[in-house]
Amino acid sequence: MRGNTIIATESQLGRTKNDGVISxxxxxxxxxxxxxxxxxxxxxxxxxxxxxxxxxxxxxxxxxxxxxxxxxxxxxxxxxxxxxxxxxxxxxxxxxxxxxxxxxxxxxTNRDHCHLACFRCGAIIEYASPAFEKLKDEMAKRGDFAIRVVRLEAGGFCRRCRKAAHSEPA
Amino acid sequence: MRGNTIIATESQLGRTKNDGVISxxxxxxxxxxxxxxxxxxxxxxxxxxxxxxxxxxxxxxxxxxxxxxxxxxxxxxxxxxxxxxxxxxxxxxxxxxxxxxxxxxxxxTNRDHCHLACFRCGAIIEYASPAFEKLKDEMAKRGDFAIRVVRLEAGGFCRRCRKAAHSEPA
DNA sequence: ATTCTAGTTGCAACAGTGTTACAACTGGGA
DNA sequence: TCCCAGTTGTAACACTGTTGCAACTAGAAT
CATH class of the missing domain: 1.10.10.10 (Winged helix-like DNA-binding domain superfamily/Winged helix DNA-binding domain)
Structure with missing residues (x-):
């Protein structure tokens, strides 16, 4: 079943004491x-x-x-x-x-997050992390740019699909 | 003159000893x-x-x-x-x-880079930095995702336009 | 140089997204 | 209850991107 399923919100992964859950x-x-x-x-x-x-x-x-x-x-x-x-x-x-x-x-959301999109199954993984926040700050400061909206998207293959491609070579 | 002008390639800003120029x-x-x-x-x-x-x-x-x-x-x-x-x-x-x-x-290009787009004048600033590379690595590792393409875009206002908006309030 | 064909092109038609002028309608303040 | 600035549905439109098909061609084989 292809398309647009959110597999997981990865905000927890990047959590530090001040990171909240995405709301x-x-x-x-x-x-x-x-x-x-x-x-x-x-x-x-x-x-x-x-x-x-x-x-x-x-x-x-x-x-x-x-x-x-x-x-x-x-x-x-x-x-x-x-x-x-x-x-x-x-x-x-x-x-x-x-x-x-x-x-x-x-x-x-209260925190910006990235989207990882699997080319094979269409799953969307949301990913937030302090490293993203740092990068935004850096861009704003060093690029001297007032950021209003940010979008970070990546395309590739999720774990499940990499495994599947291994065992049943297309 | 609105639209699609590359103001600067900011790769130099993020340069460390191993960073090359974008080619x-x-x-x-x-x-x-x-x-x-x-x-x-x-x-x-x-x-x-x-x-x-x-x-x-x-x-x-x-x-x-x-x-x-x-x-x-x-x-x-x-x-x-x-x-x-x-x-x-x-x-x-x-x-x-x-x-x-x-x-x-x-x-x-040999290095991925971000694009900052000014909503007012349309200028595009290209920005590459080790922090971006780090974030990509982190996403790939912690999201367990094989990244093939990444796109980071931000919209906002460049320095020149922020100044202009200040002096001649629209 | 000539032949041959799988792959590419131009064409024409199409589907889908997003926009807009305009007349009719309505949310919410007086 | 009235009223009107702002919103809606309608119908057309511009634009991006796709596709089936017949004609063409790059480049490998001869």
Missing amino acids: RPSLMKELIARGIRITTQRRLLVQIIQDSPRHLDAAKLLEIAKERDAGIDRSTVYRTIGLLKGQGLIDELDLMHLEGEKHYYEAK | RPSLMKELIARGIRITTQRRLLVQIIQDSPRHLDAAKLLEIAKERDAGIDRSTVYRTIGLLKGQGLIDELDLMHLEGEKHYYEAK
């Missing part, structure tokens, strides 16, 4: 706090994004939304994504374009 | 060495990619190629990009989608 603040609360108009459609879409255990692309998001509001339109999905992105409340991912040119979205 | 091996030589058929179109496209000082997207690449071979087709450009990507000879970048949904390409 996602409420998008709705944020929107309200910022005085942004809450429409039926936005409430629905935000809820779906917030609650989804996997990374959704625009088409999938629309599909799910239509189950609860058949009338909702593609353009509203894109506009809402644009809104959330503009507010810095969601991150946009490519996941190494494992399947097509989709973009995936996830509610912004 | 790009010859794509043509690699293709020949791998026994890949060299057509007129491929030679042309590869040359353009190799010689370009800036990051090209498919459309721009086609436009430049047409100056020298008016008959060349869009699909050939995409197929050649696919070939080079598959051979691991070029890297695909999004540059934070500063303008549209284009993908940009650059000949693979």
Whole structure:
């Protein structure tokens, strides 16, 4: 079963005393706090994004939304994504374009993290570590650059798929 | 003048005794060495990619190629990009989608590097550092993942634009 | 130099993503 | 309850990237 499964959140691996577990603040609360108009459609879409255990692309998001509001339109999905992105409340991912040119979205977490995408099985491993934080700081300082969004993605092969490729040579 | 200017290669910043300057091996030589058929179109496209000082997207690449071979087709450009990507000879970048949904390409360098994209002026700063190498190693080891391609992109504001925004508030 | 063919090209049609002008609708403040 | 700035659905659009197919060609064999 290919595609977009989060195998593990690796934040624990990089944990030091001050590292927390990855958490996602409420998008709705944020929107309200910022005085942004809450429409039926936005409430629905935000809820779906917030609650989804996997990374959704625009088409999938629309599909799910239509189950609860058949009338909702593609353009509203894109506009809402644009809104959330503009507010810095969601991150946009490519996941190494494992399947097509989709973009995936996830509610912004309290800690930035990387995504490792397996070319064979499509699994997505999330990985956060202090080394990433250090690198960001270094880039900002030495590149003299005010970073607003960072995206680190890697493509390759997960442990399971390396083993599988060994035992049953393609 | 917005878009896709490489302000500086920052490899020097992160230099230690073993860091070299970023260099790009010859794509043509690699293709020949791998026994890949060299057509007129491929030679042309590869040359353009190799010689370009800036990051090209498919459309721009086609436009430049047409100056020298008016008959060349869009699909050939995409197929050649696919070939080079598959051979691991070029890297695909999004540059934070500063303008549209284009993908940009650059000949693979001897050292991976990050791209910092300025949301205001569109400048692209390339940044390589040992900290990036360390992070890659750590991810591979602790995530138990065989990394084939890595992409680290950041969006934000370069020094010049932060200053400009200060003096002439938009 | 000539022949031959697997691999490549141009073409044309297509699917999918993301954008936009506009008229109708609505959230939420007065 | 009223009202209107802001949002929505609609329908068109531009653009990226893909694919089946017939014609062409690089380069190995002769």
